[in-house]
Structures are given as C-alpha cells and as structure tokens.
Amino acid sequence: MSPSVRLQEMIRVIRGARTQGEERGVIQRECAAIRAQFRQADNGTRSHNLAKLLYVHMLGYPAHFGQMECVRLIASPRYNEKRVGYLGAMMLLDEKQDASLLITNSIKNDLSHSSQYVQSLALCTLACMGSAEMCRDLAPEIDRLLRASNSYIKKKAALCAVHMVRKVPELGELFTPAARSLLSEKNHGVLHGAVVLITELCERNPDTLEQFRKVVPELVLMMKGLVMSGYSPEHNVAGISDPFLQVRILRLLRILGRNNDTASDAMNDLLAQVATNTDSSKTAGSAVLYETVLTVMDIKSESGLRVLAVNILGRFLLNNDRNIRYISMTSLQKIVQTDHNAVQRHRGTIVDCLKDQDASVKRRALELSLALVSAVNIRSLMKELLLFLSSCPPELRAHTTSGIFNAAERYAPSQRWHIDTILHVLTTAGGDVRDETVPNLIQLITTATELHCYTVHKLYRALITDISVQSLVQVACWCIGEYGDLLLRGECEETEPVQVTEDDVLDALETVLQSHMSSPATRGFALTATMKLSTRITHNVDRIRSIVSIYGSCIDVELQQRAVEYNALFKKYDHMRAAVLERMPVIDKSSPGHTNGESAGGTIKELEPTKLTQEIVFPQEPSNQVCDLLDLLGGSGEPFQPSPSLSSTAPGPASSTAGGDLLDLLGGLDVTPAPPSVTVYEKNGVTLKLQTDTQTDTGMTVTLTATNSTDGDITGLTLQAAVPKSVQLQMKAPSGDVIPAHGLGQVTQTVLLNNPNKVSLKIRVRVCYTSQSSVCQDTVQIDSFPSTAW
Amino acid sequence: MTMHFLLLFSRQGKLRLQKWFTPIPEREKKKIVRDMTTMVLGRKPRSCNFLHWKDLKIVYKKYASLYFCCGLDAEENELLALEVLHRYVELLDKYFGNVCELDIIFNFEKAYFILDEFLLGGEVQETSKQVVSRSIEASDMLQEVSERPCSR
Numbered sequence: 001m002s003p004s005v006r007l008q009e010m011i012r013v014i015r016g017a018r019t020q021g022e023e024r025g026v027i028q029r030e031c032a033a034i035r036a037q038f039r040q041a042d043n044g045t046r047s048h049n050l051a052k053l054l055y056v057h058m059l060g061y062p063a064h065f066g067q068m069e070c071v072r073l074i075a076s077p078r079y080n081e082k083r084v085g086y087l088g089a090m091m092l093l094d095e096k097q098d099a100s101l102l103i104t105n106s107i108k109n110d111l112s113h114s115s116q117y118v119q120s121l122a123l124c125t126l127a128c129m130g131s132a133e134m135c136r137d138l139a140p141e142i143d144r145l146l147r148a149s150n151s152y153i154k155k156k157a158a159l160c161a162v163h164m165v166r167k168v169p170e171l172g173e174l175f176t177p178a179a180r181s182l183l184s185e186k187n188h189g190v191l192h193g194a195v196v197l198i199t200e201l202c203e204r205n206p207d208t209l210e211q212f213r214k215v216v217p218e219l220v221l222m223m224k225g226l227v228m229s230g231y232s233p234e235h236n237v238a239g240i241s242d243p244f245l246q247v248r249i250l251r252l253l254r255i256l257g258r259n260n261d262t263a264s265d266a267m268n269d270l271l272a273q274v275a276t277n278t279d280s281s282k283t284a285g286s287a288v289l290y291e292t293v294l295t296v297m298d299i300k301s302e303s304g305l306r307v308l309a310v311n312i313l314g315r316f317l318l319n320n321d322r323n324i325r326y327i328s329m330t331s332l333q334k335i336v337q338t339d340h341n342a343v344q345r346h347r348g349t350i351v352d353c354l355k356d357q358d359a360s361v362k363r364r365a366l367e368l369s370l371a372l373v374s375a376v377n378i379r380s381l382m383k384e385l386l387l388f389l390s391s392c393p394p395e396l397r398a399h400t401t402s403g404i405f406n407a408a409e410r411y412a413p414s415q416r417w418h419i420d421t422i423l424h425v426l427t428t429a430g431g432d433v434r435d436e437t438v439p440n441l442i443q444l445i446t447t448a449t450e451l452h453c454y455t456v457h458k459l460y461r462a463l464i465t466d467i468s469v470q471s472l473v474q475v476a477c478w479c480i481g482e483y484g485d486l487l488l489r490g491e492c493e494e495t496e497p498v499q500v501t502e503d504d505v506l507d508a509l510e511t512v513l514q515s516h517m518s519s520p521a522t523r524g525f526a527l528t529a530t531m532k533l534s535t536r537i538t539h540n541v542d543r544i545r546s547i548v549s550i551y552g553s554c555i556d557v558e559l560q561q562r563a564v565e566y567n568a569l570f571k572k573y574d575h576m577r578a579a580v581l582e583r584m585p586v587i588d589k590s591s592p593g594h595t596n597g598e599s600a601g602g603t604i605k606e607l608e609p610t611k612l613t614q615e616i617v618f619p620q621e622p623s624n625q626v627c628d629l630l631d632l633l634g635g636s637g638e639p640f641q642p643s644p645s646l647s648s649t650a651p652g653p654a655s656s657t658a659g660g661d662l663l664d665l666l667g668g669l670d671v672t673p674a675p676p677s678v679t680v681y682e683k684n685g686v687t688l689k690l691q692t693d694t695q696t697d698t699g700m701t702v703t704l705t706a707t708n709s710t711d712g713d714i715t716g717l718t719l720q721a722a723v724p725k726s727v728q729l730q731m732k733a734p735s736g737d738v739i740p741a742h743g744l745g746q747v748t749q750t751v752l753l754n755n756p757n758k759v760s761l762k763i764r765v766r767v768c769y770t771s772q773s774s775v776c777q778d779t780v781q782i783d784s785f786p787s788t789a790w
Numbered sequence: 791m792t793m794h795f796l797l798l799f800s801r802q803g804k805l806r807l808q809k810w811f812t813p814i815p816e817r818e819k820k821k822i823v824r825d826m827t828t829m830v831l832g833r834k835p836r837s838c839n840f841l842h843w844k845d846l847k848i849v850y851k852k853y854a855s856l857y858f859c860c861g862l863d864a865e866e867n868e869l870l871a872l873e874v875l876h877r878y879v880e881l882l883d884k885y886f887g888n889v890c891e892l893d894i895i896f897n898f899e900k901a902y903f904i905l906d907e908f909l910l911g912g913e914v915q916e917t918s919k920q921v922v923s924r925s926i927e928a929s930d931m932l933q934e935v936s937e938r939p940c941s942r
Contacts, residue, residue, distance in 0.1 A: 008896050011895065012896075015895070054898075055898060058805055058807075059805075060805075078936045078937075079932045079933055079935075080933045080936045083903070083933060084899065087899060087902055087903070087906075094814075096813060115932070117925075117928065117929050117932055124910055128811065128910075128911060155915050155916060159911045160910070160911065162911060163911040188916075188917050189915060192915070192916075193913075196913050234918045234920055234921075235917055237873065242917050243870065243873060244870065244873070244914050245917055251867075283872055283873055283876075286869050287869035287870040287872075290867060290869050291867050322837070323838045323839050323868070323872070324869070325838075326840060327869065358834075358836065358837045358838050359837070360838055360840065360841070361838060
C-alpha cells in the first residue's frame with residue numbers, strides 16, 4: 001500500500017467525525033502516533049507523518065512538535081523528504097522560531113545542489129520565511145545564482161533577492177548590478193523577476209532610482225514588443241500578451257518617470273499606444289489599462305495624455321463589470337482635485353452610480369459626487385444627493401449629511417434654497433447630523449431676515465407633524481420662540497400661511513416639553529421658546545406663567561434653573577422682560593462661543609460643552625478641530641475644514657459685518673517679477689516658506705513650501721490656514737504629505753486668497769506633521785507679506 | 791503583486807489552504823483568518839470583489855464552493871490580483887483535471903507545491919502556464935523516483 005494513502009485515509013477519518021469532540025479525539029490519537037513515529041529511527045514514513053501533521057495544523061490544532069522534524073527532513077538527501085520538510089518549514093516555522101536558524105545551513109547547501117528542483121525548494125523557503133540574519137548570510141549565494149544559472153533558477157533568485165532587500169535594505173547595493181543585467185534576458189519569468197527586483201531597489205534608494213532612469217528606453221521597447229506582438233500562445237491571457245509583465249513594467253515606468261521630465265517624455269508615446277491599443281473587454285486588458293492610467297496620472301505627462309487617461313476611467317464607469325466601476329471611481333477620487341474639469345465631464349455617470357446596489361460602489365460614488373459639487377451644478381446635484389440620502393445605507397448617512405451641509409454652505413444659490421435644503425436633510429436624516437448643525441442653521445436663519453416668516457411657517461408645520469428628530473425640533477422651537485409673532489399673524493408671502501391661535505402654538509411647545517422623546521437639551525429649547533413668546537403674544541401670558549412656574553420644580557436641574565430664572569423675570573423684573581426677550585440681532589458667525597450680547601448678564605446660563613442651547617449658536621467645529629484658529633484680530637477669523645487633500649473654501653457668511661480692519665496693507669498690490677519668499681516657520685528641522693504672487697488687485701496666490709533638513713522623512717504633513725472674515729480662502733491640494741529627509745525634496749501647497757474688501761491681510765497657518773514617530777503641531781501667524789508694497 | 795497572504799476557504803468557513811508571505815504570530819494569523827472568512831462570507835452575491843481591511847486591500851473570488859482570498863498592499867492593482875487568483879485556479883484545474891474542493895482537501899500538499907511554482911515571496915514568479923505545469927510534473931517525477939525503495 002502506497003504510504004500516502006495513509007494520509008488520505010486520515011483525512012477521510014477526520015472528515016467523517018460527526019462532532020467537534022469526535023474530531024478532537026481522532027486528531028489526538030493521530031498526533032500521538034505521529035509523535036511516536038518521529039521519535040523512531042528513519043523508517044521511510046517520516047514525510048508522510050509530517051504531511052499528516054501539516055493537515056492537522058491547517059485545521060487549527062497545535063503542531064509545534066513537528067518543527068524539529070522539518071529540520072531533519074530538510075537535511076535528508078531524498079527529494080520527497082526535502083519537499084515535505086521545506087513545506088513544513090514554511091508552514092510551521094517563521095523567523096521568530098529558534099528552529100528556523102537551524103535550517104540555514106541546509107538551505108545554503110541546497111542552494112548549490114545539483115538538482116534545480118532542490119535549489120528551487122531552498123529559494124522558495126528562503127523567500128517565504130528567511131529572517132534578516134539568514135538573508136545577510138546567504139545574500140552572496142543569491143547574487144551568484146542571479147548571474148550564473150538557468151532561467152528557472154534565475155527567476156526564483158530574483159524574487160528571493162526582493163525578499164532579502166525588504167528584510168535588509170542595505171543588500172540592495174549588492175544586487176543592483178545583477179538586476180541590471182537581467183533586463184537583457186528573453187525569458188518572461190526572469191524578466192518579470194528582474195522588473196520586480198529593480199522596482200524594489202528603486203523604491204528604497206533614490207540613487208539607484210537615478211541610475212535606473214537610464215533603462216527607461218529599454219523598458220519602453222520591451223513594453224512595445226509585448227503590446228504590438230501577435231498572438232503568443234504561451235503568454236496570452238484573453239488577447240493580452242503577458243499582462244502580469246506588462247503591469248509590472250508600467251509600474252516601474254511610473255516610479256522612474258515620477259517628478260522627472262526627461263523620463264516622462266520618453267514614455268509618453270508608449271503610454272498613449274498602450275492606452276489606445278489595449279482591448280479592455282476582459283479583466284486582463286482592464287488591469288493593464290488601469291495600470292496605464294495610474295502611471296499617466298503620476299508622471300509628468302502631457303495634458304492630452306491625461307485627458308485620454310481620464311476618458312479611459314470614464315469608459316470604465318460605464319462598464320458592466322462592477323469591479324471596474326469601483327476601481328474607476330477610486331482612481332477618479334484621487335485625481336478629482338488636480339483634473340477637476342476632466343472629471344466633471346463624467347459627473348452624470350458618477351451620479352448614476354449612487355443608485356448601484358453595491359455598498360462599496362455607493363460609497364465611492366458619494367465621495368466623488370461631493371468632490372464634484374460646484375456653483376454651477378449645485379442645484380441638480382443636490383437633488384440627486386437628497387434622493388440618495390432618503391435611501392442610502394445607514395453607515396453612509398452621517399457622511400452624506402455632513403457632505404451635503406458643506407456643499408450647501410459653499411455653493412448655496414440663495415438663502416431660501418439653503419434653508420430648504422437643510423430642513424430637508426433634517427426631516428430625512430435628522431438623527432445622523434452633527435451637533436453643530438443646529439447652531440449653524442439657527443445662525444443661517446437669523447441672517448435671512450426676509451425669510452423669517454417663511455422659515456417659521458415651515459418649521460411649525462414640521463414640528464406638528466413629528467417631534468422625534470431632536471435637531472429639527474430644537475431649531476423649530478427656537479424659531480417659534482423668536483418669530484412666533486410672525487406665525488400668529490397668519491400671513492406669509494413665500495408659502496401658504498397657517499392659521500393658528502396662541503393656544504395652538506403653546507400646545508405644540510408643551511408637547512415637546514412633555515414628550516419622552518425630547519432630550520433634555522430639546523426641552524431647554526422649548527422652555528425658553530415658551531418664555532420668549534410671553535412678549536410676542538397678547539392673550540395667553542398667564543398660561544406661560546403657569547408653565548414656567550411648574551418647571552420650577554422639575555427634576556432636571558437645567559430646566560429647573562431656567563424656569564426659576566424666568567419666574568424671577570416675571571415676578572421681580574417684569575419691567576425688564578420685554579427688553580430681555582426681544583428679537584435677537586443677526587448672529588455673528590465668527591465669534592467663538594461667547595454668549596450673545598443681548599442676554600442680560602447672569603439670567604441665561606452659559607452652556608456646558610456638550611449640550612446646546614440657543615444662546616450659543618456659533619458654528620463650532622467638532623471637538624477635534626482647532627477653534628482658536630478663528631480668533632484672528634479679535635474674532636474675525638473663519639472656521640476651516642482641514643482636509644488637506646480637498647480644496648476648501650472658507651464659507652463666505654451671508655452678512656459680513658466688517659471686522660476690526662486695520663491698515664489697508666494690500667492697497668495697491670503690485671506684481672513683482674520674482675516674489676521673494678519669507679521663512680515663516682522653522683522648528684525641528686522643518687522649514688516653511690511663504691511666497692506671494694498677486695494676480696488681481698483683490699486676489700493673491702500664496703505658495704507655502706515645506707522642507708526638511710532632518711535625517712528622517714517627515715510624514716503626514718498637513719497645513720491649515722485661517723484668514724480674516726471677509727477674505728476668501730481656497731487651499732489647493734498639496735503636492736504631497738511626505739517631506740523627504742536631508743532637504744531632498746519639498747512639499748508645496750498653493751493658497752488662493754480673495755480680499756474684495758481689502759482688509760488688512762493676515763494669515764494664520766497651522767502645521768501638523770509626524771517627525772521620528774512623534775506628532776508635532778504648531779501655529780504661526782503671518783502678519784506681513786513679502787511682495788506687497790506698503 | 792505583493793501579496794501578504796492567500797487563503798482558500800469553503801462556504802462554511804473551513805480553511806483549505808493558507809499561505810503567509812509575511813511573518814505573523816500564530817494568534818494573529820488565526821484572527822486574520824477569522825476576519826477574512828466573516829467579511830467575505832458576509833458579502834452579498836452581486837458585490838464587487840474588493841474590500842478594505844485595516845490598511846490592506848482584500849481581493850476575493852468564489853470558484854464553485856471555494857473562496858480564494860488574498861490580502862494586498864494598498865497600492866496594488868486589484869484587477870491584476872483577480873487575474874493572479876484566476877491563474878492559480880487554472881493551474882489547479884490543469885493538474886487535477888476539473889478540480890473540485892475535495893481534490894484540494896485530500897491533496898493539499900500538492901496544492902501548496904503548485905502555488906510555490908507560481909508565486910514566490912508574494913510575487914508572481916512565472917507568467918507562463920505551460921512552464922509552471924511542466925515544472926510541477928518534473929518535480930513530481932523526481933519525488934516518485936526518490937520514493938522508490940531502491941533509490942535509498
């Protein structure tokens with residue numbers, strides 16, 4: 001009986017076990033038998049026992065007692081034993097086990113074995129689990145094999161070298177010459193290995209990268225050969241000749257062409273050729289096209305080529321294959337900032353993908369749609385987004401609502417549209433909005449003075465329909481409190497007016513006060529609104545008085561305090577009541593969270609950070625943002641969304657009351673030919689320079705350049721900026737977020753400023769980065785700009 | 791195509807093959823296997839074949855009753871990964887003749903040997919199907935010869 005049947009027999013028995021317990025029993029018996037066999041002298045069954053053990057291991061049972069057996073089998077002269085031994089080593093040993101060191105010698109011997117299949121086993125194992133020490137030890141062997149062996153071994157040695165370079169980067173220098181010469185091989189396996197090795201070497205060492213730029217023409221020729229060659233049965237996959245090799249060559253070209261004009265020029269024609277000639281009806285072709293597009297977008301390609309690439313992505317969007325639609329959107333997301341117009345052309349298709357069944361595709365479509373919002377398409381795009389919101393999966397709702405709010409804030413064509421949009425979102429998905437939506441909306445409402453009547457009518461209607469959505473209820477209560485008189489008047493130009501009595505309105509507010517669904521904050525809103533109505537209604541003031549006095553003994557301390565204070569207002573300070581509760585002035589968007597001017601000192605309690613009351617209505621960023629960026633020139637800064645990869649525009653508030661304008665520093669901006677740059681920040685080896693370039697008499701371009709003189713790369717660089725209130729700010733996408741060490745490279749980010757009121761220009765920049773694994777964050781204020789004449 | 795791991799598992803979540811190309815502690819491996827099986831088996835039938843997990847891209851494909859699932863670096867080409875998985879299935883099919891899950895269960899070591907002729911250190915080592923198949927055949931011949939008692 002051939003011994004391997006015993007392995008299959010064991011597998012059959014294990015699979016026949018009906019319960020977990022039975023299986024455990026069988027396995028324990030087998031393991032005991034295997035252990036016993038291991039202890040015996042060589043009886044020809046060792047490899048089969050190890051194979052059995054490996055099966056057991058795959059089921060999840062412990063198998064460490066087999067480690068030494070692997071070592072022994074690897075050292076055996078017989079191929080069948082070596083084969084299983086090496087397999088065992090790859091499965092049971094990793095570089096952290098002591099036993100793995102013991103196989104170093106066997107591997108070394110086997111690397112020079114007369115049979116290429118034994119050499120192959122050693123190479124495979126080394127590339128799979130070779131530790132840094134083993135790699136250092138055996139690197140010269142690998143180098144030798146790279147130069148003088150057959151193609152079967154060369155291709156494996158190349159990949160083994162890749163593993164070694166990953167483990168011990170200094171070994172890269174050793175393999176560079178051999179890697180170079182491998183490019184002249186004809187065998188595809190070897191070429192593939194060589195390209196992978198060269199890619200690895202170039203990624204790790206910029207000097208090597210420089211060196212290998214010279215092979216770009218060779219690679220271009222190689223690629224051309226693959227693309228234009230006729231049918232090659234050995235390498236053909238769905239009409240593409242060796243897509244694996246093509247993709248790797250394209251990736252190497254990408255690395256070589258990045259940031260280098262000469263190299264990029266040399267590959268321009270080739271990329272155009274690949275893009276046009278590759279048949280993308282099957283995945284293989286699409287994979288090659290995809291890699292081509294990534295390469296085109298990453299190197300310094302001509303604009304015509306870039307448009308071609310974006311069009312390919314656009315075509316992908318219409319593909320039936322969901323995978324291709326998905327990766328098309330991921331790629332479009334990466335380029336939407338830099339090639340915005342090109343991507344805009346495909347907006348229709350992207351918006352259609354919002355209706356796709358697949359959740360990942362939906363998410364990508366949402367991100368892209370939000371990135372494509374502009375003043376031109378805001379109305380139509382918002383319709384689609386709101387439609388999406390009503391049916392979108394729950395995990396995407398919060399993101400959708402905040403995206404919609406940002407877009408609305410930036411591009412709202414009218415205040416009424418803005419208010420309507422926010423109300424629509426609150427009714428559809430009010431539970432998933434951020435906390436500051438309520439103060440933001442209230443602030444917006446106050447600034448839209450002509451729409452107060454319209455707004456309060458809409459909100460009243462919403463309130464009597466449904467009081468479960470807290471954010472909506474809070475805004476509604478606030479509005480009714482403020483503008484209740486407009487509601488009661490019963491006339492409205494913009495919408496059908498409601499005919500309500502004072503009792504109806506008070507009923508609505510009392511329902512909110514008493515409902516279990518209302519959160520404490522909401523009840524606070526309702527109580528204060530009720531109180532405010534006491535100066536806006538005529539007949540039912542007593543009812544209000546009684547409500548207020550009831551809540552004077554409420555268990556909730558916040559409500560109780562308010563009620564007590566309002567009671568006091570009725571009793572002792574009635575002469576002040578009208579003044580205290582009169583209509584609020586338009587709320588200034590930019591002041592940080594101080595109480596509004598009109599509240600009489602002490603009667604309205606200042607809020608705790610988590611709860612919201614209508615007194616604190618300023619748009620505050622979520623707690624992880626920096627609020628003090630706002631406080632420029634004593635309260636005239638702008639709130640800012642710091643996502644460095646998106647261009648952000650500071651919201652232009654509808655009513656910009658003039659802030660503290662000082663000297664007009666920008667009067668008479670002259671465009672100087674070579675604007676000097678000024679160092680604005682220098683710390684920890686990171687230097688940030690600012691250079692200005694004026695284009696119009698109100699607009700200015702500021703370029704921030706960051707360099708790094710330390711020994712390590714700076715990563716995760718983000719720059720945020722804040723400017724005085726009436727200045728508009730737009731930050732373009734930065735060139736990257738990693739500053740190479742030793743001043744080898746820099747990161748630039750362009751900031752467009754528009755200063756229509758010609759206020760004194762100051763800019764506060766916040767720099768965040770990670771240096772030597774510690775996160776640093778600093779803020780600098782720049783008060784003077786180099787190129788302006790003053 | 792830098793793969794971090796390749797897993798094959800059945801519809802019930804039973805592991806049929808696991809190849810790890812980076813050194814990971816045993817406990818971590820078990821967790822990854824659990825996460826992968828849960829994530830992949832939980833996908834709706836007409837979803838796309840790409841997922842995100844931690845900082846890796848996960849590409850998976852279902853062939854009959856087996857799920858082939860691999861973990862890649864974030865910059866990798868997912869479409870090519872699908873081709874890699876497909877090529878592996880073709881190689882298995884050629885070797886076993888109309889391969890099915892049982893073949894892989896009862897001959898798991900052969901499945902590994904085939905994989906080791908196709909991928910090395912997480913990268914594709916040979917792009918020609920014929921060359922890989924011929925290498926496996928030759929290795930098998932060598933194994934047979936070395937198993938005979940007279941060759942001791």
